Amino acid sequence: MALPELSEPSVTGSPGVAGAPFVGYPGSAFIYRVRYRHPDNVPPAYVRVRILNPSATHYSELRVLMLTREPGQSGSEADPGIFYSNAVKDAVSEGPFAGFGAPGTYHYYFEASDGQRVTTLDFGGRPFDGPVVAAPALSPLGVTPVRGVRAEPFTFQVRYAHPAGVRPASVRLRLIGPKGDPIPLANNGAMDPPEAPVDAELVSPGWVFTSKPILLPEVGTYRYSFLASDGYTEVEAPLPTTAGPVALPVEPAVLSGASALPAAGMPNKVTYRLTYQQSQGLVPLIWVVVGGQSYPMERENPADEDLSDGAVFAATLDRPAGAGPHQYHFIVRAPGIDLRFPQTGSFGGPNAAPLLEVPAGGTVSPLAGSEGTLFTFQVRCRDVDATTDPVVQVVVGNQQLPMAKVSGDVTGEGALYALQTRLPAGKLVHRFLASDGQDTARLEASGGEPFAGPEVLPQTALNVSVTPRQLSLDGTTAITVTGRLMPVVPAADLRVTYQPPTGAPVVQDVLADADGRFSDRFVPNRGGTWNVSVEYVGEAGTIGGGQEGPFPVSVAPSTFALPAGVSMIGLPVLPDGGDLGQILGAGVRVARWNGSGYDFGPGDSLPPLKPGMGVWVLRESAHVAQAVGTAVTPNQAVAVPVQKGWNQVANPYLAPVAWASVSFQPVGGAARPLAQAAQEGSGRLAWDHAWLYEGTQYALVHATVPGAARHLEPWQAVWFKANVAGNLIFAPPGSREADIAGASAERRVRRAANDWDIQVVATNGEQSDSFNFAGVTPDGRAANAALESPPVLSRYLDLYFTGVNGTGRLATDYRSPAASRLVWELTVETDVVDRPVILKTPNLASVPKELDVVLEDVDGGGKRTYLRTAGGYSFHPGQQGRRHFRLIVEPRSEGALRISGVEVTPTRGGRAISCSVSRAALLTVELLGPAGRRLKLVADRQATAAGRATVWWDGTREDGARLPAGVYLVQVTAVTPEGQSAREIKPMVVVRW
Numbered sequence: 001m002a003l004p005e006l007s008e009p010s011v012t013g014s015p016g017v018a019g020a021p022f023v024g025y026p027g028s029a030f031i032y033r034v035r036y037r038h039p040d041n042v043p044p045a046y047v048r049v050r051i052l053n054p055s056a057t058h059y060s061e062l063r064v065l066m067l068t069r070e071p072g073q074s075g076s077e078a079d080p081g082i083f084y085s086n087a088v089k090d091a092v093s094e095g096p097f098a099g100f101g102a103p104g105t106y107h108y109y110f111e112a113s114d115g116q117r118v119t120t121l122d123f124g125g126r127p128f129d130g131p132v133v134a135a136p137a138l139s140p141l142g143v144t145p146v147r148g149v150r151a152e153p154f155t156f157q158v159r160y161a162h163p164a165g166v167r168p169a170s171v172r173l174r175l176i177g178p179k180g181d182p183i184p185l186a187n188n189g190a191m192d193p194p195e196a197p198v199d200a201e202l203v204s205p206g207w208v209f210t211s212k213p214i215l216l217p218e219v220g221t222y223r224y225s226f227l228a229s230d231g232y233t234e235v236e237a238p239l240p241t242t243a244g245p246v247a248l249p250v251e252p253a254v255l256s257g258a259s260a261l262p263a264a265g266m267p268n269k270v271t272y273r274l275t276y277q278q279s280q281g282l283v284p285l286i287w288v289v290v291g292g293q294s295y296p297m298e299r300e301n302p303a304d305e306d307l308s309d310g311a312v313f314a315a316t317l318d319r320p321a322g323a324g325p326h327q328y329h330f331i332v333r334a335p336g337i338d339l340r341f342p343q344t345g346s347f348g349g350p351n352a353a354p355l356l357e358v359p360a361g362g363t364v365s366p367l368a369g370s371e372g373t374l375f376t377f378q379v380r381c382r383d384v385d386a387t388t389d390p391v392v393q394v395v396v397g398n399q400q401l402p403m404a405k406v407s408g409d410v411t412g413e414g415a416l417y418a419l420q421t422r423l424p425a426g427k428l429v430h431r432f433l434a435s436d437g438q439d440t441a442r443l444e445a446s447g448g449e450p451f452a453g454p455e456v457l458p459q460t461a462l463n464v465s466v467t468p469r470q471l472s473l474d475g476t477t478a479i480t481v482t483g484r485l486m487p488v489v490p491a492a493d494l495r496v497t498y499q500p501p502t503g504a505p506v507v508q509d510v511l512a513d514a515d516g517r518f519s520d521r522f523v524p525n526r527g528g529t530w531n532v533s534v535e536y537v538g539e540a541g542t543i544g545g546g547q548e549g550p551f552p553v554s555v556a557p558s559t560f561a562l563p564a565g566v567s568m569i570g571l572p573v574l575p576d577g578g579d580l581g582q583i584l585g586a587g588v589r590v591a592r593w594n595g596s597g598y599d600f601g602p603g604d605s606l607p608p609l610k611p612g613m614g615v616w617v618l619r620e621s622a623h624v625a626q627a628v629g630t631a632v633t634p635n636q637a638v639a640v641p642v643q644k645g646w647n648q649v650a651n652p653y654l655a656p657v658a659w660a661s662v663s664f665q666p667v668g669g670a671a672r673p674l675a676q677a678a679q680e681g682s683g684r685l686a687w688d689h690a691w692l693y694e695g696t697q698y699a700l701v702h703a704t705v706p707g708a709a710r711h712l713e714p715w716q717a718v719w720f721k722a723n724v725a726g727n728l729i730f731a732p733p734g735s736r737e738a739d740i741a742g743a744s745a746e747r748r749v750r751r752a753a754n755d756w757d758i759q760v761v762a763t764n765g766e767q768s769d770s771f772n773f774a775g776v777t778p779d780g781r782a783a784n785a786a787l788e789s790p791p792v793l794s795r796y797l798d799l800y801f802t803g804v805n806g807t808g809r810l811a812t813d814y815r816s817p818a819a820s821r822l823v824w825e826l827t828v829e830t831d832v833v834d835r836p837v838i839l840k841t842p843n844l845a846s847v848p849k850e851l852d853v854v855l856e857d858v859d860g861g862g863k864r865t866y867l868r869t870a871g872g873y874s875f876h877p878g879q880q881g882r883r884h885f886r887l888i889v890e891p892r893s894e895g896a897l898r899i900s901g902v903e904v905t906p907t908r909g910g911r912a913i914s915c916s917v918s919r920a921a922l923l924t925v926e927l928l929g930p931a932g933r934r935l936k937l938v939a940d941r942q943a944t945a946a947g948r949a950t951v952w953w954d955g956t957r958e959d960g961a962r963l964p965a966g967v968y969l970v971q972v973t974a975v976t977p978e979g980q981s982a983r984e985i986k987p988m989v990v991v992r993w
Contacts, residue, residue: 002039004114006047006121007081009034011108011130023132025164026103026232029096030131032065034110034121037081044077045115047084051097052127054104059127062106068093084112103135103233134163136228138171138237141208143224143245149280150247151336153213158191158226158237161206165199169231171209176241178220186212191226216247250336253278257312258341260328260349262438268319270350273300274330274341277310284334286313291320294331324352325385325411353439354383354390356432359416364430364453369537371459372546374420377403379432379443382414386436392417395450396430403432422547425456460546461486464534470554471524473627475572475634475654475714476734478521479553481510483534485546488516495535496520499550501528502576503630525631526573527557558627558654560715562619566793568693570614570650570717573629578608585623591616593791595643612640612730614648614717616793625715627654639665639727642686642720646791647728649690650717655733657712659690660703666726675703685726690718691790697768697797698790700811705787707771719790756846757814758853760799760887762828764835767797774801774824774887775846776817787812797830797837821890828883839885840872852892852980858884869981897921897976902986904970907952913938913970914950915984921974925951927988928969935963941975955990965990 010033012022024030032049047067052059067084075082089095100106107127111120122128141157148154156173173189176182191209201207209226216222223241227234254277263269272288274297284307287294297313304311320326327346332339357380365376377394389410392403401419408415429450432443445451464483471477481496491511498506512518524530533549558572562584575583580590580602590606591598592615599605609615611632631654632638638652651657664686665671678688690701692709701718702708712718720728757775761768789800789811801813802825813824828837844853844867853867857875860883865873875883898918905912913925923944927936936958939951957963968988975981 001116003117004042004044004112004119005037005039005081006110006112006119007035007037008083009110009121009128011128022130023134023164024100025134025162025166025230026101027098028100028131028133028164029098030100031085031087031096032067032108032110033070033083033085033087034067034112035081036077036084036112037079038077038114040114041076041078042114044084045113047110047112049086049108049110052107052109054102054106059107063097063099065094065097066092067110100131100133103133105129105132132163134166135233136166136168136230136235137161137163137206138226138228138235139206140226140238140242146244147246147248149250149282149336150216150219151250151334152282153215154245154247155213156191156211156224156226157208158228159206159208160202160228161204162202162230164230165202166230167199167202168193168207168209169229170227172227173211173214174225174227174236174241175214176223178218178222178247183217183222185214189227216245219247219249221246248280250282251279253282253284253332253334253337253339254310255330255332255339255341256310258330258347260326260347260351262319262350263316266316269316270319271314271316272297272328273312273314274332275310275312276307276332278334278337279308281307282334282337283307284313284332284337286333287331288315288317288328289331290317290326290328297330319350323355323384326350326352348385348387351436351438352383352385354381354386354392354410354434354436354441355414356381356392356434356441356443357414358443363432363451366537367453368455368457370457370546371425372422372462372548373456373459373535373537374547375423375454375456376418376420377401377430377432378406378416378418379403380408380414380416381410381434383410383434383436386410389415390434390436393433394419394430395433397423397426397428400433423454423456425458427455428453460489460536462534462536462546462548464548464551466532466549466551466553469552470556472556473524473527473558473631473654475523475631478523479530479532480519480521481532481534482519483517483548485512485516485518485536489536490514490516492516492518492536494518495537496522497533497535497549498522498524499531499533500524500526501530502526523634524553524555525633526629527555527627529554558714560625560627562617562623562625563695564619564622565695566693567617567619567695568614568648568717568719569617569625569715570612570652571609571627571629572611572652572654572714573627573631574610575629580609582626582628584617584625585619587620588623589618591618593646593648595645595647611652612638612650612728614650614719616648635732637732638730640730641725642722642728643725644722647720647722648717649720649728651712651714652730653733654714656714657730657733659701659710659712661731663729663731664722664726665729666724669726671727671729685724686722686728687720687788689787690720692716692718693790696766697770700771700787702787705812721788756848758841758847758887758889759843760826761840761842762797762799762837763840764797764830764832764837766835767795767830767832769797769799771811772799772801772826773812773814774826775814776822777814778817786810786814792829795832797828797832799826799828799839801826819891821888824887826885826887828877828885830877830881833877833879833881836874836876837883838872838874841867844868847889850892851889852896854888854890856886856888858886864979866980869975870979897974897980897982899972899974899982899984901948902970902972902984904986904988910952910954911988912950912952913972914948915972916948917944917946917974917982919974919976920945921976921982923949923951924973924975925953926971926973927953927963928971928985930967930969932969934958935968944974963990965992 011030036044036047049065051063053062065086067086068090070083070085073082086093109122109127139159143156160168160171171191191211194207197207223243225236225241227236257275259273260270263271286297295315297315300312300314329346330341359378359380381392383390393400403417403419405415406418431450434441467480494510496508496510510518510520530553531550535547590601632652640649663671663673664677666685674688677685691698700708755777757773760772761770789809792798801810802808803810855865855867855873857863900916902915922941924941925938926934929935938953970986970988973983
């Protein structure tokens with residue numbers, strides 16, 4: 001029996017060539033077809049195709065499709081055979097097969113059976129290839145640019161092809177950032193197809209897709225790939241993603257050369273320019289903003305395309321309206337660049353020309369003079385947009401002279417320019433010019449004519465001498481000016497000007513004598529260089545004036561040596577600007593008593609200091625103070641306000657002031673001498689004494705008290721006490737009032753013959769209080785009977801008498817003479833409690849010898865010390881820092897200690913020394929050489945009763961050697977337990993032993 005035969009296999013659904021695959025895509029419907037023939041004309045039991053999955057070595061079966069007889073065929077199974085396929089869906093066939101999901105080349109072979117025998121059809125022992133299920137093919141074309149600045153757009157391209165000629169459903173870009181994170185893209189990265197796509201090109205060469213321009217969000221190296229879908233299969237290429245592009249940071253643009261200058265050959269036009277430089281060649285858009293309006297700028301040289309070395313952008317516009325000042329700025333935009341230049345504010349421009357105006361007082365002064373006259377030209381100039389002052393000149397007498405700005409602001413209300421100069425003789429005219437470097441302005445009289453004047457007459461010569469040319473600021477030395485007019489002009493009026501280093505000049509009118517001679521003098525009131533000039537204005541129209549000078553005179557400021565530590569001083573000048581540092585040095589601290597406490601400075605609560613005001617000054621180191629400022633007028637009295645109580649006042653002058661010349665004026669009353677103001681009979685208005693501070697203690701200032709200072713030196717300040725408010729009035733140094741008062745005070749110094757006093761000094765080795773006197777006067781109500789002690793300051797030592805009523809605080813306490821005992825109560829106070837205090841009376845010579853002087857320590861158990869024999873009394877102030885004493889002066893009693901009858905008697909091996917003492921005492925016997933040097937201490941504070949006492953001496957010296965022959969002295973000293981002492985000295989002759 002014959003076998004079935006299979007032929008003409010295809011997968012196209014139409015006759016084809018065995019082994020020629022049909023190309024499709026996933027989802028395509030494929031038709032398998034084969035001719036069945038049987039020699040015996042036996043119809044098939046079945047005809048089917050076995051479909052195999054893509055594989056190069058191992059074929060797995062994907063599906064078995066049953067094929068059915070295609071309708072409309074003629075002939076039989078025997079000849080020529082019948083085509084079977086899956087083209088029609090029926091009870092046997094499921095129709096065209098669309099079950100290929102994955103791309104690739106599939107395989108197949110046919111199988112048929114006639115019910116008894118089975119036959120197959122393949123390709124030489126292996127399956128047929130086909131169909132080819134195709135996917136899109138992507139060919140990356142790259143990115144433009146590969147390296148570029150972040151702010152410029154990047155464009156990606158890819159070629160899409162499809163073997164089956166299938167249009168893409170989508171083509172997308174996938175972008176990975178420098179940190180590995182996906183970059184979100186618009187429309188999910190969809191790319192644009194070519195403008196006029198041709199389907200025939202889908203298979204080859206394909207369509208080129210382009211991304212929209214993309215601005216990359218950060219700097220760094222990106223990675224990318226493309227994705228495409230034909231509606232069935234999505235592919236990605238390249239895999240892995242490709243490196244690139246590289247996004248670079250935007251280098252900053254450098255802007256320079258901003259200008260707004262008149263346009264060449266174009267009146268009323270201005271060209272604005274700006275140089276733009278950017279190393280990456282980013283092309284900018286630039287606008288200039290003038291008056292709130294933006295104007296685009298273009299490259300001044302279009303051929304200059306290299307922006308890395310800078311290109312000039314320019315715009316020529318109408319000159320802005322108005323007088324100005326005008327301003328402009330630039331806006332610059334480029335990829336990644338958005339600048340305003342300048343960042344804040346604006347450039348000034350275009351230039352506004354200077355404006356000249358006639359000032360108040362005219363343009364020249366005086367209008368007439370001589371060749372020696374100093375003429376002053378002045379003009380007001382305004383330049384609203386000036387960055388530097390314009391150059392202003394006056395044109396006069398065929399000269400073009402520069403002028404100087406003396407006041408004002410050219411950019412505001414205008415500045416005043418002036419020039420002082422001497423001019424040649426003639427009737428002159430003048431005009432003014434001002435230039436700011438771009439524009440020049442002129443100022444002339446009406447009609448474009450120059451201003452008239454000045455008229456300059458021939459000069460009158462002045463022979464002038466100024467002496468001295470160097471002097472010290474002392475308030476008395478004057479600058480002397482002498483001279484003569486040549487030719488002689490009798491009774492001529494002259495003007496002498498003294499120009500200080502700062503401030504307004506001092507002008508004094510002088511009248512020449514019949515010989516044309518003149519003189520003047522002036523006492524300068526501040527240090528520095530003074531310039532002295534003399535001017536003769538002349539006679540109008542007949543005699544030309546003249547001028548000489550300036551003559552510089554150097555005035556050295558007054559100085560004062562400030563020690564380290566605390567000082568009390570006054571300033572003899574009003575400080576410039578209130579600056580104490582330029583006088584007292586940096587780091588100085590100042591305090592001034594205000595009646596209830598201290599004001600401190602500099603700054604803080606300290607009021608401005610004036611001459612006559614005293615202050616405390618504290619310096620860490622010594623400093624030479626300089627009187628930098630203005631002194632008071634030396635020939636005028638100065639009134640210094642004082643309040644009730646203690647006041648710090650000072651010499652207001654640069655010369656010494658006699659204290660006797662100082663007067664006191666109560667508020668609403670008349671001035672009177674201090675001695676009169678201090679009289680108690682009319683109600684004491686003020687005290688007639690004051691206290692200087694001398695570094696560790698106070699010193700008295702008084703017109704008559706012995707030992708007190710009579711004058712206040714420059715820079716000196718004192719404590720002064722007033723009982724009512726008023727003024728302390730200082731007479732000018734050298735005035736008649738001061739001279740008379742000083743002479744009168746010296747006459748009052750003489751004291752009555754029976755006056756005596758005791759000075760009591762307290763000291764702890766650092767601080768002292770020495771001006772303390774107790775005594776008697778013929779009249780206990782004398783002016784100096786009770787002088788109040790001054791206020792204390794920290795680390796003080798203060799001794800004061802409490803007076804008759806025990807409540808005073810007196811430096812002096814004078815009483816009426818008395819035949820009996822006199823007692824003064826005194827107190828010592830200190831805040832230096834860790835140092836012992838010594839009380840002593842340096843000189844008791846004025847106290848009659850028949851009086852004993854005793855110091856009684858009231859708080860020390862009443863211990864008494866005889867001050868005539870004791871060197872002083874020492875005590876510790878204790879934590880309270882206060883000790884009460886009594887100073888007692890009384891007639892010497894009969895029981896006073898005396899030594900008499902000193903005798904030296906030879907004995908075996910030595911001498912017996914005997915004497916009589918009037919009271920029990922401690923006896924000390926010493927052997928002295930002729931010069932008073934002690935050779936032997938024979939007895940040391942040996943107790944003895946009243947009567948005869950004897951000690952024995954062995955004839956030797958302190959070193960044990962025998963005393964040689966010669967003349968010697970025996971000194972016997974006795975001291976009672978209260979401190980009373982007596983001493984006797986007896987000569988002794990040693991001939992032999």
